[in-house]
Amino acid sequence: MAVKASSADNRTRSTVSLCIVIGMCCFFYILGAWQKSGFGKGDSIALEITKRTDCTILPNLSFDTHLAKQARPRDLVSPAKKFKPCPDRYTDYTPCQDQNRAMKFPRENMNYRERHCPPQKEKLHCLIPPPKGYVAPFPWPKSRDYVPFANCPYKSLTVEKAIQNWVQFEGNVFRFPGGGTQFPQGADKYIDQLASVVPIANGTVRTALDTGCGVASWGAYLLKRNVLAMSFAPRDSHEAQVQFALERGVPAVIGVLGTIKLPYPSRAFDMAHCSRCLIPWGANGGIYMMEVDRVLRPGGYWVLSGPPINWKVNYKGWQRTKKDLEAEQNKIEEIADLLCWEKVKEIGEMAIWRKRLNTESCPSRQDESSVQMCDSTNADDVWYKKMKPCVTPIPDVNDPSEVAGGAIKPFPSRLNAVPPRIANGLIPGVSSQAYQKDIKMWKKHVKAYSSVNKYLLTGRYRNIMDMNAGFGGFAAAIESPKSWVMNVVPTISKMSTLGAIYERGLIGIYHDWCEAFSTYPRTYDLIHASGLFTLYKNKCNMEDILLEMDRVLRPEGAVIMRDDVDILTKVNRLALGMKWNTRLVDHEDGPMVREKVLYAVKQYWVGGNQTAAAAA
Template sequence: MSFAPRDSHEAQVQFALERGVPAVIGVLGTIKLPYPSRAFDMAHCSRCLIPWGENDGMYMMEVDRVLRPGGYWVLSGPPINWRNNYVAWQRPKEELEEEQKKIEEVARLLNWEKKHEKGEIAIWRKQTTSEYRRDQDPQPNMCESNNADSVWYKKMELCVTPFPETSDFNEDAGGPWKPFPERLNALPSRISSGSILDVSAETFQEDNKAWKKHVNAYKRTNRLMDTGRYRNIMDMNAGLGSFAAALDSPKLWVMNVMPTIAEKDTLGVIFERGLIGIYHDWCEAFSTYPRTYDLIHANGVFSLYKDRCDAEDILLEMDRILRPEGAVIFRDHMDVLVKVSKLVRGMRWNTKMVDHEDGPLVPEKSTWDPNTSVLKIGLVERSAVTSHFD
């Protein structure tokens, strides 16, 4: 996942998305990053001009939060190799030396092991266990929050996120991650440890099986899904990430969005599966440029937000981020889809309503919606030309 500020001159995020690379508009400022704890295998900063050593190392502590145990932090560019580059960078060598000194001090506080420094690249590795927390001097200030994944509009804290509890100090905190693609269908440690309420190993397997069936039905209806036509795909209500797992293909990638009002926060599970995602509230605009996604999957989104914000506003945001001739799959209750289909026709989207893959009157019970009801699938395609003038 790449993120960068909105930049009207460079538009780095827009270029990345147009190349089919996962990216969002974002900034490392005062608010926590919209990702769960222990999400990434590696964090990379290349000339990103972030003052890592300032504010008592708060930005590095946020990187520590989102890195899984054993994950790597790679820093390239200033101040690394300042002795040889201070003239080219047009900065005083004393200032650069102090900047790197602060970074090294914070890394030692976090007990990151420095693995490599050559040229303008330095690499640190986060510890895999919590044992060092007990004998380190000075001791880092540990965060008191019981939920390190509660980040939406939460300010960064000057503290270190605790490791998950283990039965042995030498045990990998959070459990070892399997290599990809085996990781995609392996049971995530957040589920095996019971961290996600009412989600068991059996629930996980059933969800995988159900979404393989759903995706096969989607492919029969939209035959472009396997052709490479859709590269950038978004799942607006990702659940356990099983829609993305069922689509698994080198031809595409899926942005798994976890609504901030979802009953269960499973974004950490999605990352443990080797997928990517982000927290978001669909009553607000998504952090991306217009026309950046080829296919959007909306499973139960309008039922979830029916008392929160207007369906028209969500549809307008979907229209903004969907590319011309892009497609949307709505999966929801029949009365909701009838309303949505009327709205999208007014937006000049081509629409098609199809029955549940098992038949027109088949009820479906979901992990995320315990109420049994008849569901239908709506398929729409955005026109290449959305407006005209007389």
Template sequence: MIYRERHCPQEALKCRVPAPYGYRNPFPWPASRDRAWFANVPHRELTVEKAVQNWIRSDGDRFIFPGGGTTFPNGAQAYIEDIGKLINLKDGSLRTALDTGCGVASWGAYLLSRDIVTMSIAPRDTHEAQVQFALERGVPAFIGILATKRLPFPSRAFDISHCSRCLIPWAQYDGIFLNEVDRVLRPGGYWILSGPPINWKKYWKGWQRKKKDLQEEQTKIENVAKSLCWNKLIEKDDIAIWQKPKNHFHCKPTQHRSFCTAVAQNHPDKAWYTDMETCLTPLPQVSSKQETAGGLLDNWPKRFKSIPPRIYQATIQGITPETYSENSDMWNKRISYYKTLNNQLGTGRYRNLLDMNAYLGGFAAALIQDPVWVMNVVPVQAKVNTLGVIYERGFIGIYHDWCEAMSTYPRTYDLIHADSLFSLYSNRCELEDIMLEMDRILRPEGCVIIRDDVDILVKVKSIVNGLEWDSIIVDHEDGPLVREKLLFAVKKYWTAPAASDKTD
């Protein structure tokens, strides 16, 4: 599957991507969970291919999402209730989830009502535009695949990892893909598997597989899980759940799964074009078998306010509990100011938000009461790697290099926020290329908020004018004497012409 991984063009493309003819603003959340305009994602392939599995159906000028999936045709809600009978989904101990091979992300969409936020990933493959459908629904998602490179997440990020017939060969290649799940799974976290080979005794005929092959496949998965020191919690009907240990106090390396050595290029949080390995990522050391490696997290919603373990354990240089608290207070003040300048922020007009230089996730935290989700990006060029802190707060995000295109479709976000981003990249690549990428992933009539030094903003404003966005530079929230200014911009509505209007 290496051919489905990130491959960037040799030269940046100096062009804009028009919205399809007839594009309309998406339905507001929560209505968007269940419907989308056909004109916005004009692909009918899945309505035919997955018709009997209730993924998606076409209804006139819109798509309807019944909430089904390949292994839960009765709906994600019923499937999640079955999971909830096996592990506690209600007490706030589980907040962040990863759905590999997500389809149209119905699992993640329905988990949101339980205050569990899911990073849904799938490749761009024969299931045309599955991730684009997820984003159109207002559900967190991006294009990703388990192939040769680590997923762009820090270690110990997710409380749950889930695979519902995601077609990933978990037992092959010395279990390298489960090994990667172990890296990003939090101590005590769960791996949930449904679909082949689980419950093979009942489904082997329907899967058109031999009993012996399915039994052997499950045995191999069980063996990989044991080599990771996971405990099989339960297998009931169509669902199997394993649990990662809270620490590696009693975890013994095996012949096929030794601990990774502590070298710079193999740091557990390094995950940008970093090769996956089959060695076991060691958890932070503990003094007893009852202790949770890396520190115990508070339950949600207390989690987003409390001091993250990576900070109170002083594992991130230069960030103390005091600076963290000051940062949180600062962002509450900034968001209040933003809302005085953009009266649509917080009203439900915006759903999918992107913070291009998220630092500690203060922007997302200050918006916690609004009906939005935020993709927090920590640039690989940032002075400190803070993405682990963002996950410990109960938010989601990725690593990215903004000199390259983001792994997402056009028209992903309603609002894009960039704090000191252009200063960070001013000598690394063309600011125009970053602005073109922002234009690509911003929806028509979407908003951009850029804060930076005034000299940088003047340069950015000239590019914004070239994109024909409506824009204005305003003073800092602390007044006109501060060199840092804010640029507010709105992308104009424009689409490709109708098919009959197109010419050679």
């Protein structure tokens, strides 16, 4: 009897289970039909996002050059407006270093060579025309030695610097033999001499600052030794020197040591360099050496070559008196002692100092009253801030052997190691775990980017800019000798992350995108902007930012922008009026994510029409 009862119970349970399954199937069928009708909330959200993204825009976007055979894709979105070319006289226009505007400012302490940007009413609202005959630069490393004449048609340096081997004009190209004022025999031999003292080969020195760089041959030849140099020089009588540097594929910006602090964080560079850079290091109470000290990492090196070093031998060739040169060198030595720099060696016309690891190992700092310390609580707050004759404090240590601010691993180990500023809690709200998560996120983003733009990791794009760099995750994810990234940290960012970027062995700069960047037109091959337009929403005009991007982007250069779908929809309509081809793509996690990615390619076109649109 017990067996029969058990069998009956089993049949009853099976019947109930079957009914439940059938009931659930019916329920989900009805639910699906209801959602498909358009009344389901989840479906309506997805439908709305799909409408807004319109991810069919230019589905066949090509990143090939204009020489490749291709059918031009059909524009499915109309531009908000069409921007006309500027007159040809603006071909090399640098808004914040405009020569005519510069002459209205004092010449004292190079003030007139600093940034002086046009007011809103004077900004151009047209496209800067490439010169007639413009061609794509040579690929790296050939670009280090050759630049097409049409891209930078200025021969003055071939005459002015002929005996110094800076640049030579040959046929339709400029050739750069690698010479310089202090190294007419070539930068390689000069760097070999430097490397006999400074630990360049083992990755200890990764980031360098070249003040008054000329055509940046020092930085160009350091690249093969895995050293990234941030080179700067003013836009002055030495026409196009920074433009030449960038055409060669070497990091450089227009800049000068004048009255304003350099746009770099404190404790950023492993080495700073001046090769006859004409900066009066002993003047103004040593203010220029103090600014170098601010950006130089504890344990970093300062290299000075040229006058007044070794003046006893060279004073006749420099056409200066012994007394004058001796006084200049004595003043430099005095300021170096004040800064706690140890003179490591003097080789010929080159002198090398090393900044001490901390103040505990600095005898002259035991009596703080002898040193004027800066009172700023934030040594990285530098945008348009005046330099002062004071010494920037460095973090305290518990032991004389410690490195102030934290020791940094040699490159490339430091690239993905936790930067000391994060490990020590100097960036509020950012933990080591959050940093590691950021690394993984950007590797994922770059993988998605390269599936759309197949040239991203090939070396096609040599000069790359990240307009809102964060912790440098994008640059780290694509790091390669084939390219370099200018990591820009906007001055309005909630967090000052540029110091951490330098601690990763990357380079970058502070900048406010409401103003023009300190570079020549057509100097970047690829521009990346993540969250930039959200950051600057209600801060300045989206159109102005896009026109500046167009100014610095080469013809056939690429752009990758990721932002909210509503913002990118507006950006896309403006971009189409700027001779850009575009494609809007879903986030790699799917269409339900509001963040989208807009890819663009700047069309090839050149100037040559003197009756082009009015500038304003």
